[in-house]
Amino acid sequence: MNADERRLEVLRAIVADYVSNHEPVGSKTLVERHNLGVSSATVRNDMASLEEEGYITQPHTSAGRVPTDKGYRLFVDRLSELKPLSPAERRAIKTFLEGALDLDDVLRRSVRLLAQLTRQVAVVQYPTLTRSTVRHVEVVTITPARLMLVLITNTGRVDQRVLDLGDVVTDETVSQIRHVLNSALSGERLPDASVKVAELPDQAPPELREPMTRISTALIESLVEHPEERLVLGGTANLTRNFADFPGSLRQVLEALEEQVVVLKLLAAVHSPGTITVKIGGENEAEEMRSTSVVSIGYGSDGTLLGGMGVVGPTRMDYPGTMAAVRAVATYVGEILAGR
Template sequence: MNVEDRKLAVLRAIVEDFIATNEPVGSKAIVDRHNLGVSPATIRNDMAALEDEGLIHQPHTSAGRVPTDAGYRLFVDRLTSLKPLSQAERRAIEKFLDNAVDLDGVLRNAVRALAQLTRNVAVVQYPSLSRSRVRHLETVLLSPSRLMVVLITDTGRVEQRVVELPGAVEPDDVADLRTTLNGKLKDQRLADAPEIIADLPSTVPGHLSSLVSILTTVLLEALVEHPSERVVLAGSANLTEHSLDFPAIRPVLEALEEQVVLLRLLEQQSTASGQLLVRIGNENSYEGLHTASVVSVGYGASGISLGGVGVLGPRRMDYAHTMARVAAVARYVGDLLAEG
């Protein structure tokens, strides 16, 4: 192999050995563990060149080398091949998700599965209402002057509101209201729904116009996203297994408590599902995560992302393993929502 290819092979060896051992990697260890066909002196020359390029550094005098953020980035971009899931892992994911009976259960079980598979912190974003469509609107008369409106999206998300009416309404009017609302809103994108709702009082039959006028505000409120409901987290305790990788664990824990931070980590997956994104160390915009790496991907159907799934862990994570499992869980979640 030529010099550049050999340098990349040395970098791969350093990253893989450091991930496995959490110990700086020396030239002798590379010669002993990796069949590169060159002498320790040649390996040392290559390591010096990699250090000059900012891809590895020496944490202590007379110690071996460890990867820098740039070294991890080159490893992820050019040297990593995903590690396929075992049959046992596939069965574990299927068992977790098959036991879920609704959207909350799917997302809750998805992060639990991902946290167990990667031994890191897993996070999933609820399907964005703005990218969903109306599947059904249900109206239920709880009492002569009390009505419950239930909005069901194509992603399985359910929003419900109870409305106190100024007077009694007839059951037939409630049935007509249900038919009218579904006729106007079924299969419409929720991003387009506010404009349709605003026009409803002037487009519905006369006997429903006053009732629809009362419901307009309620329907619009049901479409407003609530960030506090949009993230599910699991596996925070796994950080204790990586205490040596986080000199200061408090900023990481504070980041996990901030829903806004987690949402920003996942909302970069808003364009298309299936595209893995890896942010290493200083690539994370939130300073508290500069000692961490985040692997995330969008989930959805027909190439459209409805939300994000991700894993947060140390920079010394097994990227090939983690990336494959994040992608797999995202596919399972997307398939389940598409079936629903």
Template sequence: MADDRRLKVLSAIITDYVRTREPVGSRALVERYRLGVSPATIRNDMAALEDEGYIHQPHTSAGRVPTEKGYRLFVDEVARIKPLSAPERRAITALLAGAVDLEQVVARTVRVLAQLTGQLAVVEYPSLRRTALRHLELVALGPTRVLLVIITDTGRVEQRTVSMPMGCAVDPLVLESLRTRMNAALAGRVAADVVPVLTRLAERVPEEERALLSSVADELIEALRPDGEERIVVAGTANLARSTPDFSSLGPLLDAVEEQVVLLRLFAEAPAPGRTPCSTTDAEMRVSIGSENHDDALAEASVVTAAYGAGAGTAVAHLGIIGPTRMDYPATMAAVRAVARYLSRFLTGTADTAP
């Protein structure tokens, strides 16, 4: 639909419905919005919008409410990502400033996002598969066990316990030598490079280091495997409870959030920066509405996601919100984008700049 006036009418209907949760009539549009046309023209436009499936009448003698198709058009053609207010920018800075490591900043980020949007917020930790190794630490835990600490260039830290084969003991000198060799070979490498590098390293290490290298390599490869477990954190579940009238049943959605499989799939489908996603107004973001989520648990929900990373085109993870389709899309998209950019700047060491 290319009629600018009807787009304005649709925008006004959605804005009013999001604010009041009440069906919107032509009289309300005349009284609250300066559309520059007569009430009769607005009624004609509403009839046309209804015929085209963008709004519908929930019951006789009621006003109109947006359909999923209407929200989609609003997001694609009408909604503009509005800038954050000064108080919102200060809130992000105040709540995220002072975080000293990735664990802290992710924990704070998900709370900030939930507070800013009033929705359920989800933040994915930087994927081990999409980041580069910064350092490996090997610490003896006993005669036959070693702690493998994986540190990535995003600051993510992962720990694995390595058990030596039967009859093999951990020699501290061998452990230190292997740690030095592995760091020299793997520092700066991404997951896809690890296996061939380890294969070449196994051919060169002294005999006394091979059993230990084999055991450590197995755990490292397991941590970096493509279907390895990703980590996400969630905040604002209570916000969904406050949106109960917008859902016929919250149970399936809450179950999906708890299981996290659905959330990880949504992130996997989200675009990386620099790619053009379908159905959105910002190349950094993705907005999926209702049935577009391809999951019954999210059939009445909208999901706004954005990628973050250490630089342009280097997405390492995603964050986003889940809420009812009746949401303030411009404000929500602005908050998601701003928080994603702050998290990206944290990874590059420039998080003290304004969001």
């Protein structure tokens, strides 16, 4: 092992000890707890080099050292493998998520699961409608002059609208309307579908023009983004425990999480399903989040990105375990939404 590799081993040991014990780490403790295969004098020299290079630092009141943001960054960048979840954990995730009733339930369960597995705050973004496609439009007669429109997307989202037509329509007309809507919209991305819907009244035969005008107005509302549904958060109580030493940061982080734009920005870094992004401390754009690390990932199916999810916690977190949990939950959410 050359000197650089050995120093990286020392850094890994400091990160592991500090994450598990929340106490600054001294050279004597490292030698006792970790099989580094070198003397404490060598470990002291390595720690001095790591400190000089800005990977670890000494809190004022302690003889031990703690990792800096730069130290955590090097640690994460050099992770050769994630701590795999046990088969039992994986089975539990799958069973729990498969029991979900609909999209809302899938996302609520995902957030609860992520918060429990990582003991951090979990965030899941609703599938962005711009990337969703129309799977089917159902038209149901409630009374001869009232219809229910049900728009189902490929992400499992179901949007229902009840519509007063102001005039009686026959079953045959309803069947005609259903056919026109599905011929025009099935498989279309939602932004394109809303353009097509707007054109339908002009293209419809004269006897369908009146109901089609009302239907297209209602459907356009279903096809545009619902900003209030953008994020689901879980496990905020974990913050209180994780930031007990930094009460000032706790308040800032809570406020930033409530400001959904900040979190959406953090999740916007995800570009493709399955790719994990880790933002550590000062790498976070928002000042209020600079005492935290954010581990995020995209979820989706068949290479299509539907949304992002992740966890927010202190920079002192179990990165390999957190990254593995985030990846596992995202994989199952993608599979479940693909199968709906």
